[in-house]
Amino acid sequence: MRPPAACQTETLLNGSSCDLQYCPDCKMIHLILGSITLHLSETHFQEFASDLGKGVFKLKSRKMPSFDLSNDSVVTLHS
Secondary structure: OOOOOOOOOEEEEEOOOOEEEEEOOOOEEEEEEOOEEEEEEHHHHHHHHHHHHHHHHHHHHHHOOOOOOOHHHOOOOOO
């Protein structure tokens, strides 16, 4: 999908799930997800990417076994 005709975008990424383009004229990131395009400021895009990373981390951590770190299960080793 193409950005609006007025924008002269530079491709930042052609990914498997999205495309990222940057327009130096309007100073916006164009996040293209199939038929949906989001126009985000650089700051908003960076915050959005950070939030997505945190969400992925939490999702992956749910699948990892949890460890009981209570005092009953902690052994102190002395050298």
